[in-house]
Amino acid sequence: MTNVALCACPDYDEANVASAVERAVTLCGGMDKFVRPGQRVLLKPNMLSAAPLEQRVTTDPSVVRAVGQLVLKAGGRVIIGDSPAIDKVSRISRVTGMTEVAKELGADLIEFSRPTLAKTPRGSIYQALELEQTVLSADVVINLPKLKTHCMMLLTMGVKNLFGAVVGPRKSQWHMHAGDDRIMFADLLLDIYRTITPALTILDGVWSMQGRGPNNGTPCHSGFLAASCDPLAMDLALAPLLGAHRTSFPLYGAAVRRGFAKPDGADLRLIGDDPNTLIPKDFQLPVLESAMMVPGFLSGLMRKHLTSRPVQDPMLCQGCGKCQQVCPPGSLKLMQNRRAVIDHLTCIRCYCCQEVCPADAIHFKTGALVGIIERLRSFF
Incomplete structure (x- = not known):
C-alpha cells in the first residue's frame, strides 16, 4: 500500500505554502527520512517555458522555496535544475522568480547539459537511457511537478515531470522514436521514472492548468x-479525482500492463485532507486527438488525411519560431509571413509544436479515421 498525501493550500502566500509543504512531507515520514546531513539534493521543478507565473505553466517558486528550506533544515545541500524544451533555465528563472529563490537557499541553479548513459532496472523496455548526469549523481532527487493537463498524455504530474531529465536535444530524438504512440511514450516515461527513482515527489496543485495544457491551457484554482x-502512485491516485477515467490515462494503461499498478487502484491510499473538499469538480481535461500509428499500407498520403494533424492559425502566431525549432522530424517550417508550412507526410503527431507555442496558434484537426472511430464508440 502506497500513501499519497493531500494537503489544502489556498494560495501561494509564503507562510501558507511552508505550512502545507511541511505537513505533506510529515505525512510521508518527514524530511529526515529522505535527506541526511551533507547530501546533495536535487530539486526538479517543472520549468517548461518563460511564461509569467499567472499562466501556471511552471512550478511556483514558493513551493521550491518551502521544500528547499526543509532540505536545508535536514542538513542537505540544494541544487535546482531542469532541461526546458526551448527557453533557457536562466531566462525562465528570471521571469518566474526562481533566481531569487535559488539565492535565498544558497542553491546552484543549473540547466541540464550533461547526458550520461544510465542502465535501466530489470523489467524495463529500454536497456539504457541517456539522462542528465546531475540527476544520476545526486544523493537525493526530489521531484516538484506542476499539476497540468497534457494534450498528448492527458495529464502531466509526477512521472511526466521526470522527462526533464532528458537533456534538451535528446528530447527530440525520443519524440521521433516514441512520440507518435501514447503507450510507447508512457513506457519510456515509466523507464525514466524507475531509473531515477525520486525519493519524494511534491505536486504543486495550488493553481493548476486545465484544458489545452501543458503550455496553452487556462489557470485553475x-x-x-x-x-x-x-x-506513479500519486499520478494514478489523482487522475480519477480530476475526472480522468483510468483507461483514458495512457500512463495507467502502461503501468497496469507491465505490472507496476493494480487495475482497481487497491494498492493506493489517500491520506491527509478529504479530496472531496479539495479537488475541483469541473476540471477540464483535454480532448486527446489521435497519435496512433496507422498500418504501413496506409502510410503517406492516406495517413495525411486519415489521422489527426497539426494546423496553424496564422492570425494568432507571434512569429517566435519555437514550433520550427522543436519539431523532431523537421516537418514544420515557419515562413516570413508567419504562416507555417507543415509536411503532414513526415509529421509524427508528437504535439511538440503545440506544446511550446506561446500563443496557442497550433491546434490538431481530427482526421477522418479518428472521426469514424469516435462515432462508432458513441454507439457502444
Whole structure:
C-alpha cells in the first residue's frame, strides 16, 4: 500500500505554502527520512517555458522555496535544475522568480547539459537511457511537478515531470522514436521514472492548468499540494479525482500492463485532507486527438488525411519560431509571413509544436479515421 498525501493550500502566500509543504512531507515520514546531513539534493521543478507565473505553466517558486528550506533544515545541500524544451533555465528563472529563490537557499541553479548513459532496472523496455548526469549523481532527487493537463498524455504530474531529465536535444530524438504512440511514450516515461527513482515527489496543485495544457491551457484554482514517495502512485491516485477515467490515462494503461499498478487502484491510499473538499469538480481535461500509428499500407498520403494533424492559425502566431525549432522530424517550417508550412507526410503527431507555442496558434484537426472511430464508440 502506497500513501499519497493531500494537503489544502489556498494560495501561494509564503507562510501558507511552508505550512502545507511541511505537513505533506510529515505525512510521508518527514524530511529526515529522505535527506541526511551533507547530501546533495536535487530539486526538479517543472520549468517548461518563460511564461509569467499567472499562466501556471511552471512550478511556483514558493513551493521550491518551502521544500528547499526543509532540505536545508535536514542538513542537505540544494541544487535546482531542469532541461526546458526551448527557453533557457536562466531566462525562465528570471521571469518566474526562481533566481531569487535559488539565492535565498544558497542553491546552484543549473540547466541540464550533461547526458550520461544510465542502465535501466530489470523489467524495463529500454536497456539504457541517456539522462542528465546531475540527476544520476545526486544523493537525493526530489521531484516538484506542476499539476497540468497534457494534450498528448492527458495529464502531466509526477512521472511526466521526470522527462526533464532528458537533456534538451535528446528530447527530440525520443519524440521521433516514441512520440507518435501514447503507450510507447508512457513506457519510456515509466523507464525514466524507475531509473531515477525520486525519493519524494511534491505536486504543486495550488493553481493548476486545465484544458489545452501543458503550455496553452487556462489557470485553475485547485487549492492543494500532494506528496508521495512514489510519483506513479500519486499520478494514478489523482487522475480519477480530476475526472480522468483510468483507461483514458495512457500512463495507467502502461503501468497496469507491465505490472507496476493494480487495475482497481487497491494498492493506493489517500491520506491527509478529504479530496472531496479539495479537488475541483469541473476540471477540464483535454480532448486527446489521435497519435496512433496507422498500418504501413496506409502510410503517406492516406495517413495525411486519415489521422489527426497539426494546423496553424496564422492570425494568432507571434512569429517566435519555437514550433520550427522543436519539431523532431523537421516537418514544420515557419515562413516570413508567419504562416507555417507543415509536411503532414513526415509529421509524427508528437504535439511538440503545440506544446511550446506561446500563443496557442497550433491546434490538431481530427482526421477522418479518428472521426469514424469516435462515432462508432458513441454507439457502444
